[in-house]
Amino acid sequence: MLSFVARRVLGLVPVILVVSIVVFLLLRLSPGDPAIVIAGDNADAATIERIRSSLGLDQPLVTQFFIWAGSLLQGDLGISIFSNIPVADLILQRLEPTASLAVTTLVFAILIAVPLGTIAGATAGSWLDRGLMLVSVLGFSVPVFVLGYCLIYVFSLQLRILPVQGFASISDGIGPFLSSIALPTVTLGLAYLVLIARITRASVLEMMGEDFIRTARAKGVKERLVVTRHALRNAAIPILTVIGIGVALLISGVVVIETVFNIPGVGRLVVDAILKRDYPVIQGVILMFSGV
Amino acid sequence: MNSLASPSAAPARAKRHLPAFLSHPSVVVGGFLVLAIVLMAMAAPLLGTVDPTRIDPGMRLKPPSELAWFGTDLFGRDVYSRAVYGARSSILIGLCVATAALLIGVTVGLVTGYFRWVDAIVMRVMDGLMAIPTFLLAIALVSLTRASIGTVVVALTIPEIPRVVRLVRSVVLTVREEPFVEAAISVGTSTPKILVRHILPTTYAPLMVLGTYICASAILIEAGLSFLGTGLPPEIPSWGNMISEGRTFFQVAPRLVFLPSLFLALTVLGINLLGDGLRDTLDPRIAKRM
Numbered sequence: 260m261l262s263f264v265a266r267r268v269l270g271l272v273p274v275i276l277v278v279s280i281v282v283f284l285l286l287r288l289s290p291g292d293p294a295i296v297i298a299g300d301n302a303d304a305a306t307i308e309r310i311r312s313s314l315g316l317d318q319p320l321v322t323q324f325f326i327w328a329g330s331l332l333q334g335d336l337g338i339s340i341f342s343n344i345p346v347a348d349l350i351l352q353r354l355e356p357t358a359s360l361a362v363t364t365l366v367f368a369i370l371i372a373v374p375l376g377t378i379a380g381a382t383a384g385s386w387l388d389r390g391l392m393l394v395s396v397l398g399f400s401v402p403v404f405v406l407g408y409c410l411i412y413v414f415s416l417q418l419r420i421l422p423v424q425g426f427a428s429i430s431d432g433i434g435p436f437l438s439s440i441a442l443p444t445v446t447l448g449l450a451y452l453v454l455i456a457r458i459t460r461a462s463v464l465e466m467m468g469e470d471f472i473r474t475a476r477a478k479g480v481k482e483r484l485v486v487t488r489h490a491l492r493n494a495a496i497p498i499l500t501v502i503g504i505g506v507a508l509l510i511s512g513v514v515v516i517e518t519v520f521n522i523p524g525v526g527r528l529v530v531d532a533i534l535k536r537d538y539p540v541i542q543g544v545i546l547m548f549s550g551v
Numbered sequence: 552m553n554s555l556a557s558p559s560a561a562p563a564r565a566k567r568h569l570p571a572f573l574s575h576p577s578v579v580v581g582g583f584l585v586l587a588i589v590l591m592a593m594a595a596p597l598l599g600t601v602d603p604t605r606i607d608p609g610m611r612l613k614p615p616s617e618l619a620w621f622g623t624d625l626f627g628r629d630v631y632s633r634a635v636y637g638a639r640s641s642i643l644i645g646l647c648v649a650t651a652a653l654l655i656g657v658t659v660g661l662v663t664g665y666f667r668w669v670d671a672i673v674m675r676v677m678d679g680l681m682a683i684p685t686f687l688l689a690i691a692l693v694s695l696t697r698a699s700i701g702t703v704v705v706a707l708t709i710p711e712i713p714r715v716v717r718l719v720r721s722v723v724l725t726v727r728e729e730p731f732v733e734a735a736i737s738v739g740t741s742t743p744k745i746l747v748r749h750i751l752p753t754t755y756a757p758l759m760v761l762g763t764y765i766c767a768s769a770i771l772i773e774a775g776l777s778f779l780g781t782g783l784p785p786e787i788p789s790w791g792n793m794i795s796e797g798r799t800f801f802q803v804a805p806r807l808v809f810l811p812s813l814f815l816a817l818t819v820l821g822i823n824l825l826g827d828g829l830r831d832t833l834d835p836r837i838a839k840r841m
C-alpha cells in the first residue's frame with residue numbers, strides 16, 4: 260500500500276513539472292511587456308529598464324524559470340505586478356467565495372444526482388429514466404452563463420425572491436449567505452449534476468444485471484434494499500471517480516459564473532489578471548486550479 | 552496485397568451502419584438541428600437580415616418592431632441579423648478546432664501508440680496539458696495575442712489535442728497486436744504504410760464521435776471566452792459577444808441575452824445529440840473509452 264501511494268505521488272512529479280513549464284512559458288512569451296505597462300505612458304527608456312531588472316525580466320528565460328520554480332517550491336507564488344501584494348495573499352483573500360461556491364455546488368449536485376441516477380438506473384426505460392437522459396443532454400448543452408441569466412430572470416427579476424448579484428459571506432448570517440449563493444450553486448451545479456447522475460445511472464444499471472442482485476432478490480431482500488445496499492454500493496467506484504473528474508468541470512464554470520453573479524472570487528481574480536496581463540497572478544491561479 | 556483489403560473494408564462497414572445511423576432518434580433530431588443552423592449560417596444574407604455591423608445611433612436599444620424583429624442593441628445594430636450571422640463564427644470555429652485537433656491528435660497518437668519510446672515522453676506532456684483546466688488554458692492562450700478568429704482557434708485546439716491523442720493511442724495499442732498487423736509486418740510492409748493503411752482506419756469511428764464533442768465544446772468555450780471579453784474582437788458578430796454586450800442591459804432588455812443564448816444552446820444541443828447517436832450506433836464500446 261505504502262509503495263503504491265509513493266509510486267502514485269512520484270508519478271505526479273513529471274505532470275507538475277510539465278504544468279509549471281507550460282504555465283511559465285505561456286505567459287512569459289506573451290507580447291505584452293509588463294515593465295512598459297507599469298512605467299506608464301511618459302516613462303523614458305532608463306525607467307523601463309530599471310523596472311524590468313527589478314522584476315527580473317532581463318534575465319535569460321531559463322534563469323527566470325529556475326528562480327520562479329525555486330521560490331514556488333518554498334510556497335512563494337511571487338508578487339502581483341500591479342497591486343504589489345503577494346499572489347498567495349491575493350488568492351487567499353478571494354478564496355472564501357470560491358470555496359463556498361464549490362462546496363455548496365458539490366453538496367447540491369451529489370445530493371440530487373446520486374438518488375436520481377440510482378432510481379433511473381434501477382427503473383431503466385421508465386419515464387423518469389427517459390426524462391433524466393433528456394435533461395442531461397440539455398444540461399451539457401446550455402452554457403453556464405446562459406443558464407445563469409435564465410435563473411436570474413425568473414427568480415430575481417420576475418419573482419423577486421432572490422438577489423440579482425453579489426455575495427454575502429457566511430459570517431454575515433446564514434440567511435443572506437444562502438440566498439446569495441443559491442442561484443450560482445444551481446447554475447454551476449446543473450452540468451455537474453447531470454454528469455454524476457448519468458454515470459450513477461449507467462453504473463447502477465450495470466450492477467442490476469449481476470448475479471448477486473438475483474441472489475439478493477431470491478433470498479427475499481426488499482427491492483429498495485436491493486438497489487441501495489447491493490447495487491448502489493457496488494456501483495460506487497465509477498461514481499466517486501466521476502465526482503473527482505467533475506471538479507475540473509466546476510473550475511471552468513467558476514471562472515464564468517463569478518462574472519455572471521458578480522462574485523469577488525478567484526475566478527474573477529484570474530479574469531481581471533488576464534485583462535491586465537498580471538503574469539504572477541495568472542500563473543498562481545492556474546497552478547492552484549491545476550493542483551486541484 | 553494487404554493494402555487492398557483494408558480500404559475496401561472501411562466503406563463496407565460504413566454502408567452496413569448507414570440504416571442504423573439514420574433511424575436513431577438522436578441522430579435524426581441532432582442532425583436536423585445542426586443542418587438547420589448550418590443552412591442558416593450559409594444563407595444568412597437571404598434571411599431578411601441587414602448588415603450585422605451597421606451602427607445606427609438613432610436606433611439604440613429599440614424594442615422589437617417590423618424593421619428589427621428582435622429589436623436593436625446598444626449601438627443600434629439589428630439583434631436578429633447579428634444572431635443569424637453569429638452562427639457563422641460559431642460553426643467556423645467549431646469545425647476548425649475539431650479538424651485541427653483531430654489532425655494533430657491523430658498524428659501524435661499514431662506515433663506514440665506505435666513507437667513505445669516516444670510514448671513515455673509525449674504522454675507525460677499530454678498529462679500535464681490535461682491537468683490544466685481547459686477553459687483556463689484557452690483563456691491564457693488567447694490573451695497572449697490580439698484577439699482574432701485565428702488565435703481563438705489555436706487557443707481552443709491546444710487543450711483538446713491530449714484527448715484525441717489519448718483516444719487514438721488507446722485504439723492503436725489494442726490494434727497493433729492484432730493478427731492483421733502482424734501479417735502486414737511479416738510481408739514486409741513499411742511502418743508508415745502500416746500506420747496509415749491498416750491502423751488509421753480503425754480509429755475513424757471513435758474519432759468521428761470525439762470530433763462532434765470537440766466541436767460542441769469549442770463552440771461553448773468560444774462563447775465563454777467572448778462572454779468574458781477575451782474571445783473574438785467585439786466587431787465580429789458572435790453569440791458570446793452579443794451575450795457579453797447584452798448583459799449590462801439584462802434587466803432592461805433581456806432579449807439581447809436570450810436570443811443569442813437560444814441559438815447557442817440549440818446548436819450545441821444538436822451537435823451533442825448527433826454525437827450521442829453516432830456513439831450508440833457506431834460502437835457502444837467507445838462510450839467507455841472516453
